[in-house]
Amino acid sequence: MSSILVFVESAEGQIKKTSLEAVAYAKGMGGDVTTIAFGTEVSDSELQGLGNYGASKVLHVKDDRYNKGVIQAYASVIADAMNKEGADVLVLANSSLGNPVSARVAVKVDASLVSNVTELPDTSAGFKVKRSIYTGKAFANVELTKDKKILAIKKNAAEVKEVGGTATVEAFAGSAADSDFSTNITKTEKATGEILLPEAELVVSGGRGLKGPENWGMIEELAKVLGAATGCSKPVSDMDWRPHHEHVGQTGVKVSPQLYIAVGISGAIQHLAGVNSSKNIVVINKDPEAPFFKAADYGIVGDAFEVIPKLTEAIKAAK
Amino acid sequence: MKILVCITHVPDTTSRIAFTDGDKKFDANGVQFIIGPYDDYALARAVELKEQSGGSITVLNVGGAETEPTLRKALAIGADDAIRINAEPTDSLFVASEIAHVAKDAGYDLILMGRESIDFNGGMVHGMVGEILGIPSISPVMTLDIDGDTAKMAREIEGGKEMLEVKMPLVAGCQEPIAEWKIPNMRGIMSARTKPLNVVEPSQNQSGTTLDKFELPPAKGAVKMVDADNVAELVNLLKNDAKVI
The missing domain is CATH 3.40.50.620 (HUPs)
Known part of the structure; x- marks a missing residue:
């Protein structure tokens, strides 16, 4: 060889x-x-x-x-x-x-x-x-x-x-x-100590269903308990609720984690393109018709504001 | 400033992907083709730079006659003229060597394109063009500003970005949020009809790979639904069934 x-x-x-x-x-x-x-x-x-x-x-x-x-x-x-x-x-x-x-x-x-x-x-x-x-x-x-x-x-x-x-x-x-x-790199801005999204094994991602950036605390809490990186859908980064480098999808970051948890994301085909290499996908959405369920391994139909805090507690208890 | 924007002609991001001819050819039946979304960002930024400081924008595609409506759309968005290299592209090296051949000695200050095409996702053409021409290549570029003869850019890195400066000419592979996509207006669409679109025959015929066949991923199994009042069951499944937490 x-x-x-x-x-x-x-x-x-x-x-x-x-x-x-x-x-x-x-x-x-x-x-x-x-x-x-x-x-x-x-x-x-x-x-x-x-x-x-x-x-x-x-x-x-x-x-x-x-x-x-x-x-x-x-x-x-x-x-x-x-x-x-x-x-x-x-x-x-x-x-x-x-x-x-x-x-x-x-x-x-x-x-x-x-x-x-x-x-x-x-x-x-x-x-x-x-x-x-x-x-x-x-x-x-x-x-x-x-x-x-x-x-x-x-x-x-x-x-x-x-x-x-x-x-x-x-x-x-x-x-x-x-x-x-000849290329002069003048400054590097990098999140340190965080789990980096493109390389993460576990990802918790939020979409418009979370209603506003002020509600991201529960996503971050769930991610922290899991040791996961946080991501978001394109509309969320377009509205500046979350930084651009968290945008998962066709024109954003493509992730390949062991587990991808999507909260309040309907599952537009452009979003699915960024997550289709994930080993396991969990979808939590209050709309039972959300297309993301078709691409999911596990699904919960329910209100994120009720389900996520309960899920965080249940994971804490199981660890 | 003289800008070359290289675009791809690719299936719309909502397209169903299927293959024909014994899985050797993409099934274009019923598929809508668009300017590659990343290339569209590059083009939008080129139009903004031209608005700021003048100059010209040439848009280029390597493809057959069926890609001309895509080039016309780029002209409607704001490019001044178009070049179609009349060949069915076989791989990154093929495309890069044809682009480099056209760009050599043409005096472009900036050669912009998307960070990758959304069909083959290679992400290699900009680097190859830069190397063939012996000029810097930067990708993936998030912001691009011009200051005299210097380009100032932000390049995405895992978990952040780096700010960099380099003298032109250079090649950049672009991505959001470099500019907002531009929608052609009626005046642009009308003027695009009469802007020059030059067809050039390929001359390099380089390639490093050949296609054996395409395949689709295996079908996804059915989703397991869990009751919203029983999140402990989901945790149990993730722990003992999927074994991921």
Whole structure:
């Protein structure tokens, strides 16, 4: 099997769960897994820990110029690493940084590139993968025809498994030219300590049925008890009841949690497009005809203002 | 300022998705096609930037003759002229290399498009165009303002955003809330009929993938309804049946 390089991302010094999935995916393909990580905020011990998920080696670009995700600079260094390591395959998690970076890498190294990959490749004849299309409403099976391949994997494409072991960490020189740093990132605004919606395993989402932003306390309370992220429907973010980054749907965040609880959301097709990769969907709506019930696994017809506080208490009691 | 806006011609977001020809072709029967919603944001922002500081907007699509009404709609919204690259797009690389070929040496200050198409959701074309042309590519872009020769943007990151500045020319993959979608007015619709729409033959024929077949997800099982007075039952199901809490 060919040599595989995995681009891993970290946040606040921790390897992201989605990147661990990318490592697990690469391990699942067989062969040796080398990873590449950027910046000085992630510790050697955190990187060595990638061995526990299947990586044998970590290339660490330990250079503070890479602490911010400058797309062109990351692309240049990853392309350089693929060439130096003789890697035929690059695996990474779909993300706001990974996708634009991988597009540039694909051109640099002349690779076939597929994003939103949902399963391990089928290499019985050629190199085929399954990818999500039409915002989760269908799949396409595509063949990658170039010698080099890049796979940007969708959340839950691989299960993170602890396999034991430690990865060796090697310094890797960031070779990006000054011109690759022409994009100046002046400020980063990021919610810290919160569970991030795109990566959350549990999500509680509210819609217009909640009647106003002042009623979000009970959504946040339920989310807190569950350890869930909070989301909302498009009308709610359009009316500024909730911030834009909580908007779940066709043109907002697409979530793939284990559990999605929708409160007071009717289930317009554009909203469903953002949640159709969820493993389990609970719909709570006072309208028994709400279309969301057709896409749900569990449903309660009832007034959110009565059901949600009771549900929060029941979950507290069950924990 | 010279702006190129690349748009996709995609099924309306409410469309039922189905396939024909042994699951090798999208079934367009009865489907309404629209400008990709993310591309529509990019176009709306381009129109605003032109209103502020002048210049021109060219709108481009890679597709067959059936996509021309979508290009005409973009002209009605405010683009000055249109280019249709006459080819059935096969993948991101195909589209990106054709766009880059048209844009090369054409002197665009900004090349805008949606963060992704809503049919294939690749999200790769802007980055590939940027790399082929050797200029910065930024995505997903939430705000875009121009100050002299510099573009100031907010890029969405997981759980927040980063503010960044880069000199033009550049490629940006756009998303809300960069601008409000614009609805063409009657004057726009009338003038769109006579604006130039140039058809260009493809010249690059690059691709990195071939389609094997499409498939639909398995049908969803029936919903289990729980009485509103018995939320403990829901908790029990989530804990012991779904095993998610």
